[in-house]
Amino acid sequence: MSAGDVFAERLLAWFDEHGRHDLPWQQDPTPYRVWVSEIMLQQTQVGTVISYYERFMRRFADVEALARADIDEVLHLWTGLGYYARGRNLHRAAVILCRDHAGRFPDSLEELTALPGIGRSTAGAILALGFSRRQPILDGNVKRVLTRVFAIGGWPGRTQVINQLWSLAEELTPDSRVADYTQAIMDLGATLCTRGKPACERCPLAGHCLAHARDETTRYPAPKPAKVKPVRQITFLLLENADGELLLQRRPPSGIWGGLWGFPECADENGLAQRLGELGLRLKQQRRLVPLRHTFSHFHLDINPVHCAVTEMPGDVADDATLCWYSGGQRLGLAAPVKKLIETTELMNDANSTMRKAG
Ligand code: SF4
Incomplete structure (x- = not known):
């Protein structure tokens, strides 16, 4: 069994017992529902997103309803979530999906990342969670877990570091249960491997985690370097x-x-x-x-x-x-x-x- 298999196996066993299974976007996870949740979660905590997500879905049940809506109404439902460019991009992307893709989500990374507001990780999440396609993701939670487990130094905004993390994410993503694995690694980062004080004693990866073994969890991920002062x-x-x-x-x-x-x-x-x-x-x-x-x-x-x-x-x-x-x-x-x-x-x-x- 490869190191990647062990990683996924441990994570999935933990997810089955301790992961989150009742989030609203986990019920009937269509690409549209996954997409809206991923965009809302980009800069906002799960606890805040839930009520916004449910309201949004009640009003815009599918991509056509969103595309038909007035942008003011979309932004009204976004009020309080912040980062309003997310709401505007969501609406623009819905219009494009209806115009160019008959209201259906494309299932390729290239076509998804061509839509406004969808980066590689969000596209990966839509493919993994909405289509059950084997595709890695690398959001903030996953970056934190991977930099710690593999003791990867350097600020993840640097090209060399991010490329290394993408290679690892790709290698570790299993062939089966990809949606559960994707949710599991996000959950681990959000609930145990938190920024301030990771709960290593309860972590399924503790036996493989270099940062934990070296008692250096707070070193990872490395912070953004301070700007050079004049x-x-x-x-x-x-x-x-x-x-x-x-x-x-x-x-x-x-x-x-x-x-x-x-x-x-x-x-x-x-x-x-x-x-x-x-x-x-x-x-x-x-x-x-x-x-x-x-x-x-x-x-x-x-x-x-x-x-x-x-x-x-x-x-x-x-x-x-x-x-x-x-x-x-x-x-x-x-x-x-x-x-x-x-x-x-x-x-x-x-x-x-x-x-x-x-x-
Ligand atoms: S052992 Fe600790 S630092 Fe390592 S992945 Fe688990 S929670 Fe994070």
Whole structure:
């Protein structure tokens, strides 16, 4: 007996005893009824779908009734299910089925996937459940089961991973009882092999499951990789006067660190002379400090701090309420990396100094 046979046999034995057999779309599973249920189940839990499905079927008992309906009525019955493109595609596909296929569902993968809203897995489910044809499916539940049992790493959205999963799904699908097998693997994913805490102790596949054996079930399936965040650069000017105080500037009320106090900035060191001139300061000495990175939700900010010993040019410093010389004693809202730089560079030389407005 092949590994695939053992897999299917165990799953089917579990399904006979513990699987779900009384879902509305399991009664009289015509391709139409299977199709509507599969579309509704795409982004919605079984418990929510049942009442919508029953209402939909009472109103649109077959594909002709759906094709004849006004789209507004279809969407009205979809209200609350979300992802309304599903309802619109269902209606469009029903019109095409009546126009091009005399209201009958085609029984080939190619023709089914040519219809709006029907992907390979939904087509597989229609063929397996509605026609009892041997055809694999690979919905979210099945992906979770297969990545765990075979410890398949990598995000299933990646071509290489999805191809590997389709090959496995194809190999494991048995020749007989294909409808029950399809329902069984979906049920296992929905009821035992759940996302958060799989009930491995009750799972018929536990003896074959690599993720379970390695106690690594939460590693699979791998999550979608986070988007690479862009990196921006900024130069912070740590301007220290003869009293050991640092010049801080209040940031505009909106934008990053809105309203907090930070160091004067420039795009890079080339802008240093101009910035000092604007602030009415003369450079005595400068040295680079260790760069640091601050990460926001949508980008990284690489901060290049430059420490400058400065003297004030009499009468030249702007009378600006957004500037202050900071001695360490004032209670100011500081942006996190500013606070860190003040602490780590130990530039504060007199904790009792008082704040005075620049100028
Ligand atoms: S043993 Fe656990 S992780 Fe493996 S398939 Fe079963 S429920 Fe999922």
